Amino acid sequence: MVDAVSAISAVTLLALVTIATRVGGVWIMSCVTITPRVEAFLKYMSVSVLISIVAATTWAAGPRIWLGVGTAALVMIASRSAVGAMLAGTALAALARNFGF
């Protein structure tokens, strides 16, 4: 368990980091221009964090999570609805749990 003081300190730190990203763009633009290469790096880095988490979690997990991830991907491709994909993936993984996977 994480104690309350550590949790509040950590969230404050993460909030400051996030504020820096929100204010940073305007601040940087008042000094320099963002090149297409920097733009491409930031875009790919953002989505790569999510890919890293999904890949590592799925790799280490069992068939139940594979089912959840696969379902979410298929529903997203078919419907373009992130809410639908999240609900379907979670529901199927939860269902599989109850059937003993």
Next chain:
Amino acid sequence: MTGMAVDIPSSGKVEHPRFTASGVWCGCVEIAPIAAFVIPFGIAFGVAASAKGISPGISVFMSVAIYAGASQFAALDLWYAPLPLVTLALTVLAVNARHILLGAALAPWLLQIPIIQRLGALLLLSDANFAHTMAARDRGETDAGILFGSGLTMWIIWIASTAVGALAGSLLGDLSRFGFDAVMVAYFTAVIVGWWKGRSDLFPYITAAAVAVAGTYILPPGWHIIAGAVAGGTVGVWRHG
């Protein structure tokens, strides 16, 4: 928060930039139908945080202070005692780095309004209210109050829906027994698929995944995420020249 779409229109200086109360109010009201779509994600975050053993108070504080859905989910993945602060901060920085692009796109406009209003609007910057504000600007809108107002609505709904999810989670007890531990990966999978722009994305995506998986064997806990993020970003730049 849900789409993570970053499209930067060509930006010139805005004529007669303003920041008025009526602009704030317009932003608040106009974004409400879009903000409603955030509710399931806020509830899912509260539930997922609860499944990690985080108390409702801390979950709500996260949504108040950080207010960036994907990075909050990513932080849950690293939430264990003792908290790995460096890895947490770098992961959140990497997920939220796209805010820099959103801010940069708004800069020609925001640099022309007073600094207090500018900072206020930027503190509530998210993908959704950025998209809404840019659409308004394309229609000739010059009131930056729209950015602040639409951000305010998004923020309040994000906090309220987190509270609902966190309280529901704490009432239901150990959620992993229901299988709700899949919420985060299912949500991230949807975002990744939604972000997919075509075959040129394949190589950066696969590189990120491969480096992250390899990193779980050879790097200290949590660092595989940073390694995968930097690898994916680097390959993305290389592929796009």
